[in-house]
Amino acid sequence: MRSIRPVAVVVLASLCALAMPRMPAQQLSNSPELRAKGHILSLTLHAGITGDGKDSFYFNGQPSAPTLRLSPGDQLKITYINDLPAKPLERCLIGPCLDMTNLHFHGLTVSPDRPQDDVLDMMAMPGQSLSYVVHIPKDHPPGLYWYHTHPHGESYQQVLDGMSGALVIEGIESYYPELAGLPEQILIVRGRSIGRGPLAADLAQRVHLGSNACGGESEAPSEIFTVNGALRPQIELAPGERQFWRVVNASADRYLDLQLEGQTFEIVAMDGMPIVRHDTNHRTRIANHVLLPPAGRLEAIVTGPTAEAHEHLISRCVDTGPEGDPNPAMILADIVPQSRPESTHKISKRHVKPDFGTLDLAAEEKAPPRFTVTFTEDDKGFYINGAKFAPDAAPMVHAKVGTFQHWRIVNASAELHPLHIHQVHFLAYAENDKPIAEPLWLDTVNVPTGGTVDVIMDFSDPVIRGMSVFHCHLLNHEDKGMMAKILFE
Ligand SMILES: [Cu+2]
Known part of the structure; x- marks a missing residue:
């Protein structure tokens, strides 16, 4: 489906991209990380409009979505304030946007009732706010989750604009002791409309957007991927270095078929669920590439390629079917061989009692x-x-x-x-x-x-x-x- 964002906004965003030097190497940026104190993580999050007219989360006055880090047994308290304009700038799929909004905590095993993971009754119109108090159960599996807005009729536009963030339930190293000490990298992959014409062609060229369809879809590609908000950033991964990557497909409607060229993923969890929790015989899975539908998460150990390799993190072409939207191959990020700075988050040892469920289904x-x-x-x-x-x-x-x-x-x-x-x-x-x-x-x-x-x-x-x-x-x-x-x- 084509984006129906107003043309003026597309042109403005594309001009900003053009105004940058040709092929600047963008560094991978990370969102602020928030941790529970005394088993409570409390924050205020705003919904607002950015300078180029997109919907965005705002935290501490900045357009950003903090990474929320919680442990089993913690409480997540969010005051969510809707500062979106009462006269919406954007048009949604089934009519003018109303700019209503709410939050969904994707994948968490929590109550669907107010004031927890309720997308049916909790809704804030512009000027209104919502108070979430989410109880993470003591036996919650550790892994990567994410939060995004979920107002029916407006979810596509808000998530395409980037209203999403990562949420980590701590303790995965208690299932995989080999993760302790590894640098952790959270990669939030979002979609971005490229519009049409020469400006779109420039953006497409920067990510080597595949021009050949791999399926029967007939439309021209209209979206590219960003990683942590940046177009084709550099990810530092030294030759032979092992890192723990936690990837969420936060795009509104595009598939990822992730591949780290020349390397494999040693998968430890999918959709936040440690594989060993339910399958102690197959602790990890090795894969050359991993299909992640929108909302899917991959947690895997990766190993740095040789310094001469100039490898990329890519998404392969996905055949979405004759009626599907184009989902071509493209480069997500460049792998550069520097070792990571010391400040990088490392997985630390914690004490979560692993719960291995042997279910006879x-x-x-x-x-x-x-x-x-x-x-x-x-x-x-x-x-x-x-x-x-x-x-x-x-x-x-x-x-x-x-x-x-x-x-x-x-x-x-x-x-x-x-x-x-x-x-x-x-x-x-x-x-x-x-x-x-x-x-x-x-x-x-x-x-x-x-x-x-x-x-x-x-x-x-x-x-x-x-x-x-x-x-x-x-x-x-x-x-x-x-x-x-x-x-x-
Ligand atoms: Cu569908």
């Missing part, structure tokens, strides 16, 4: 699906089981708290859709009726065009009780209806 996997989610689309919108989301709709499905349930996700369309369900992780164990060799616990899963994915939903945690949602995480699809309610009871 074989009977539920073989049982018929207890619920089927079918994605469809037409020129009027995007649907789950034939229905568009409505704020006053009844829940489409009721889930009994304390159960594990086989769900089947069916993609009856000619483009990819990633399914996400709030608060819940699930085991994706079969694709197109074939078993997945080494299944993963995820909170967002890609569903192939014309295909199926079978999952076991984990509804066992008693803190997940109340009304919530599941949806396609291509946020333009979600805004246009591809979302439904679930009642955990």
Whole structure:
């Protein structure tokens, strides 16, 4: 789907890019990090407009999204103030933006009720504020999560503009002692519209945007990726050095197929879930490249290439299907061989008691699906089981708290859709009726065009009780209806 940002804003942003020297090496910048004190992390976050007319989080008067670092058992208190203009500057997908906003804590196993991870009843209009108090359970898995805004009808524009940040639940080194002492690098990958014409061509050239489509999509590419807000920054990684990378795909509607040229990822967690927590026989997975749908996270150990290699972190071309949006290959960052400065955050030893869950789900996997989610689309919108989301709709499905349930996700369309369900992780164990060799616990899963994915939903945690949602995480699809309610009871 094309961005429908006003032309003047595109031109202004592109001119700013042009005014910079040709191919300046941008350094990788990191967001401010906030930690809990006395088991409480308290902050005030604003929603506001940047100089080039984009929606943005503001923290301490600066347009930025702090990285929130919490431990199991901590409380997250956020006063979220909506300073967006009462007369919106932007147009959203289904009409003029209202500039309403809220927060979603993607992947966290917390309550979906106010004042926690509630995207249905908590909404701030311009001039209003929201008070979040989120209790991180004592047994919460450690890993990389993220927060972003989630107002139905406006999510795409706000997330495309960059209203997202990283959230780390500490303690992953208790599952992987080999991480202790490694430099940690948090990489937040966002999308950016490039508009059309010669200015777009310049931006496209800077990231070596692939001109060849790898699928049947017919539109010209309209977006590129940034890393921590910078276009093609440098990541310092000395030859042979091992670092712990924590990557979130925070784009509104583009897939990443991540590859560190010439190297492999030693994956320790996906979507915040340490692999060893549920699969002690396969502690890590080795991969040359990793597909991350929008909202997906990769946590992996990487090793620096040789000094002469001039390698890149890239996203490979993703075939999103005949009806899909272009998702071409491009360079995300240059790997440069300096060793990192001493100030870099290093993973430190903590004491979190690892919880290795041995679950016998074989009977539920073989049982018929207890619920089927079918994605469809037409020129009027995007649907789950034939229905568009409505704020006053009844829940489409009721889930009994304390159960594990086989769900089947069916993609009856000619483009990819990633399914996400709030608060819940699930085991994706079969694709197109074939078993997945080494299944993963995820909170967002890609569903192939014309295909199926079978999952076991984990509804066992008693803190997940109340009304919530599941949806396609291509946020333009979600805004246009591809979302439904679930009642955990
Ligand atoms: Cu979709």
